[in-house]
């Protein structure tokens with residue numbers, strides 16, 4: 001608004017002359033004054049939208065964008081998680097979690113995350129979930145929550161075809177490659193001693209297996225599924241596998257930050273649902289060729 005006051009002089013009353021013949025000039029001017037006042041009010045009272053009630057906005061989940069759960073995974077662990085030629089993260093774990101998320105009605109996004117630091121990222125909230133062929137252990141349960149187990153696994157030894165290694169204890173005096181901080185690392189640390197310089201720790205399991213092929217280590221101890229997959233896909237490496245009853249059975253779970261009971265319940269329900277309706281078996285068949293054995297640990301059966 002300008003500061004100037006609008007007066008009746010501002011209105012051209014000539015179009016109204018004919019009416020004015022019926023109305024007294026005075027009454028016409030009174031009416032015009034009222035009209036002008038009304039126009040002024042309308043112009044000044046610039047209608048603002050009512051301020052959003054903050055409480056109402058916060059409690060309106062229908063309009064809020066759906067939360068996307070960020071899932072950390074060390075995608076160098078085929079067939080559980082790896083990157084295809086397009087750079088997409090694919091694998092058994094990815095299909096399982098995607099199917100669970102669908103059942104649970106939640107959105108997930110997979111983010112390649114180095115194994116070292118993957119649980120820190122979870123604890124700090126940089127990742128909402130970790131699916132990375134993570135073995136449920138008592139120690140880990142101290143700092144994170146796990147869903148029900150979704151896969152049975154066990155450690156398996158990879159050696160060169162001509163190796164004399166026949167059992168785990170045979171590794172005692174040898175150079176052994178492991179992925180840092182895995183259950184394979186734990187098992188070998190127990191046998192050789194944690195600080196034994198014969199333990200060669202790698203940031204990924206494929207790197208350890210490449211070193212075996214190059215002759216830098218005599219053996220690699222890692223999850224059976226990954227070792228079997230690698231050996232099958234690298235015939236040029238001339239590897240063989242050695243299993244041992246000494247290795248304790250392991251089970252994979254999806255890891256969550258401690259204390260999110262609601263999300264945990266949703267995931268467990270989703271997992272139960274995909275097991276009940278055959279989705280899980282289908283995914284299993286896609287990656288391992290056969291439906292999982294019902295009673296026994298399917299993965300350990302595969303390693304024989």
Ligand code: ARG
Nearest residue numbers: 074077132133134135182183
């Ligand atoms: N199952 C083993 C563990 O939990 C190894 C998992 C490694 N996973 C991976 N994506 N690199 O320690």
